[in-house]
Amino acid sequence: MGNKAPNAAEFRQHSSHWGVFKAALGEDGLVIQAHPGDPDPNGILDNFPAALRHPARIARPMVRRGWLERGPGPDRQRGRDEFVAMEWDQVLDLLAAEIRRVGESHGPGAVYGGSYGWASAGRFHHAQSQIHRFLNTAIGGYVASVNSYSSGAASVIVPHVLGNYEALTKHNVTWDQVATQTEVVLAFGGMALKNAMVAGGGISEHVERPAMQAARARGCDFILVGPLRSDLPEEAGAEWIANVPGTDTALMLALVHTLVAEGLHDRGFIDRFTTGWAEFERYLLGAADGQPKDAAWAAPITGLEAEAIRALARRLHGKRVLVTVAHALQRAEHGEQPVWMGAVLAAALGQIGLPGGGYGYALGAIGYYGRRANAVPSPTLSQGRNRHGNYIPVARIADMLLNPGQDYRYNGQTRKYPDIRLVYWAGGNPFHHHQDLNRLREAFARVDTLVVHELAWTATARHADIVLPATMTLEREDIGYSSHDPLMVAMQRVAAPYAEARDDYDIFAALSRRLGTEAAFTEGRSSREWLAHLYERTRQGLAEKGLPAPDFEAFWEAGSLALPQEPDDGGPWRAFREDPDANPLPTPSGRIEIFSETVAGFGEASCPGHPAWLPPEEAPGGATPLHLVANQPATRLHSQLDFGGHSAAAKRREREVATMHPADAAARGIEDGDIIRLFNKRGACLAAVRVAEDIRPGVVQLPTGAWYDPEDPAEDFPLCVHGNPNVLTRDIGTSSLAQGCTGQLTVVEVEKFTGNLPPIRAFDPPVARPAPQPLAAE
Structure with a gap:
């Protein structure tokens, strides 16, 4: 009668970026069981059942009609055109010919291999490795x-001033240390679960929630600095300091100024383990520019009381303090500045290198930070060697496509944007993670x-010329390893591929066969x-350590x-x-570089030689008086499976939910549950609204994804009716040093939406038209 549950033998072991689980197909659909050893399973697992056979899945290879009829070339109809359903062999023949044309006419420097690493937890069907x-x-x-x-900003500035980025984030302070050693966690931007x-x-x-709970029970104080109270969980019992978004560097400077002015900084640590303090101190005390960076200076910038800033600095002295920066x-x-300044604050407190103390950059930003590393090699697919070698900072893709041949600065170099003819994307959705979507279009x-x-x-996919349906992780075999x-x-494998979907590997193998390179790709x-x-x-790594090392078939059977x-x-x-x-640290001096001669030598006004405000x-004002925080969502990974049940259940009236402070809502006649229009000079979107006290006044929060x-779609600046904040964010680099993404903050105005509410069509597949007659005749 459609209610028989799968038996234990029918469940298959599987994994995702958000959790290990078992799954089985029953008469009522997919059933998910979280890993029994997980103390705090992730609800995102609940996106799988509805997503597996959702109508938003791509059933057949599709080609944009305009590309078929007019051939390759620039075309403003991308994202507005209709598609033609075609057979696999036809599409692969067309695509192989296009790859050959671009390669022979323009070379590999005209091809951009777009991908992002979050497509699958599997190490073989890892889309980024496959396409590269x-x-x-x-x-x-x-x-x-x-x-x-x-x-983007941190990974460039950290090697200059702190050394190895991987060591700072992955082999430093652990959650076990926080649970047992830390006395104060000063979390700039929080550590959102x-x-x-x-x-x-x-x-x-x-392990994050239990670790914070244990630390708090032991007496550790958690202090959250940021506009959103939810950026630390209730278990942390955090004190909330709601500063103006983007002003953390000014607050850190004022904290260090108070420590120095009152003789509370660890001068011994600074002298032994850092370089460049004298140059920085001139700036800090105002000798360089006539403005001391004290609490009175920081108060109007941060929106905090000067005495509260001084009191916070005094609380940190003499404690096992962990400074974290999200x-x-x-x-x-200027995203480089809080990363650098957080390290300076930790150095001034003298805690770096102590168990549970020092600087935990990005602790809590991702699940493998704050944990011990595995002691055996990973099962990783080789991407081979890129003999072309050109690259761009990932967040500068629109700049590259809009400005071929233009010079730009990156990490002390003057580089030139290539002239891209073919963009090949497998794994990733830039209409989620890129900024200013009208510019991206x-x-x-x-x-x-x-x-x-x-x-x-x-x-x-809707903006593509050729769309190839790929399998979901549940529809293929792989090895999950972090x-x-x-x-x-x-x-x-839990389920058969959806309709005509194929694994990326099989698609690339078929293309390689047509291009004469199959042996090199598949081996x-x-x-x-x-x-x-x-x-x-x-397995060999385990055997070398004298540990159980089952062969592959035994591993596969065990799960x-x-x-x-x-x-x-x-x-x-x-x-x-x-x-x-x-x-020594792998910096030019071997020390923590509070002043960096290397960075100073680049001569970038947007990133001077020491951290600065x-x-x-x-900034908010005039027609856009509110800050918008566009942070990561809680109900999905980025934009993945937005049509899944867990993601859909968190929406209101099918739209993403924004949060406003009651004072801001009341001033605009907005009530909880209303639909609001968020807008600025770049674009506009609709969202449902939650009115709550857990956000700083003057701030609106709308998650991405x-x-x-x-x-x-025919309009040049259409209204996004679903709630994607990247129609509002700015597409500029953090600085000319790192050229990182600046999508977290922008400015907006908000008004109550009173018109006819447009339907949500984001998950409706396009209509498949018949192939044009000339192609059919061929």
Whole structure:
């Protein structure tokens, strides 16, 4: 009668970036069971059942009609045109011919290999590795991207002033140390559990909430600095300091000024472990510019009381203090500054390198930070060698497409944007993570051809010329592995592929066959043979340590394998503190660079040689009096499976939910549950509204990830009716040093929407038209 549940034998082990689980198909659909060893399972798992066979899935290969009829070339009809359903062999023949044309006429420097690393927790069906391996073997390379939207500023500034970014984030202070050692956590931007619930490659244990709960029970004080109270969980019992968004650097400067003025800074640590303090202190005390960066100076900038700033600084003295800075802070104009200044504050307190103390940059920003590393190699697919070698900072894709040949600055270099003809995207949705979507639409209109592998009709797929339906993770086999999670998972197939969907690997193998490069791409292996081949590297690592090392078939049958982990020894930072001469940091001086001669030598006004308060060019006022915080969503990973049940259930009237303070809402005649219009000079979107006290007045919060849904795609600046904040955000770099993403903050006005409410069509597939007659005749 349609209510028989699957039995235990029918469940298959699987993994996702948001959790390990088992799944089975029953008469009522997909059933999910979270990993029994996970103390705090992630609700995002509940997106799978509704998503598996959702109408938003792409059923057949599709080609945009205008591209078929007019051929490759710039076209403003991308995102507005209709599609033609075609057979796989026809589309692969067309695509292979286009790849050959671009490669022979323009070379690999005209191809951009677009991808992002979050497509699957599996290490083989990792879309980024697959597409890059294909382009390297097929045409010798491509224009790549470096850094990420999440940490674009931090990943550039940290090597200059602190050394290895991976060591700072992944081999430093752990959650075990916080639970047992830390006395004060000073969290700039918080440590929101929604972020830590996700880890690349999978996660079997979500430990953040229990660790904070244990620390709080022991007497640790959590202090949250930021406009959103929810950026630390209730278990932390945090004191909330609601500063003006984007002013954390000014607050840190004032805290250090108070420490110095009152003789509370650790001068011994500064002298032994840092370089450049004298230059920075001149700026801090006002000798350089006549303005001391004291609490009175910071108060009007941050929106805090001067005496409260001084009192906070005094509370930190003599305690085991952990300073954390969230990724969110550096996803804004001048994002390098809070990252750098957070390290200076931790150095002034003298806590760096102590258990549970010092600087935990981005702790809580992602699930594998704050954990011990695995002690055996990972099963990772080689991408091969990119013989072309050109790249752009990842957040500068629209600049590249709009300005071929233009010079730009990046990390001390003057570089030139390439002239891209073919964009090939597999894994990722730039209409989620990029800024100023109207500008991005214009950028994509400039290329000859845009190719997308996707499982569903995202806005990126709708803007493509060739759309190839890809399988969902549940429809293929893989190996789930995270560098900092002790469980490797056999990701067993749960369901057959949807309609005509194929694995990325099979698509690229078929294209390689047409291009004469199949042997180089596949090395003669099937997908299952690749899994066994990749697993062998990890198995050998276990065997060398004298640990149980089952063969591949035994691992696959068992479903998972426990892995050994490195000791919780504080990593390079503990070693540096114990002996900085024997264990220098990988910076030019071997020390923490409070002033960097290298950065100063670049001569970038937007990123001077020491951390500084640099006011943003765009601030609330006039027609846009409110800050907008566009942060990560809690009910999905980025925009993935936005049509899933967990994501859909959190929406109101089918729209993403924005949060406003009661005072701001009342001033605009807005009540809880209303539909509001958020707008600025770049665009506008609709959202439902939640009116609550847990946000600073003058701030609106709207998470990213609602699929872009223009009311009228034919318009140049259409209203997004679904609630995608990136129609509002600015597409500029954090600075000319890092060129990172600035999508976290912008300015807007809000009004109650009183018109006829447009329907949500983001998940409706386009109508498949018959192929044009000339093609059919051929």
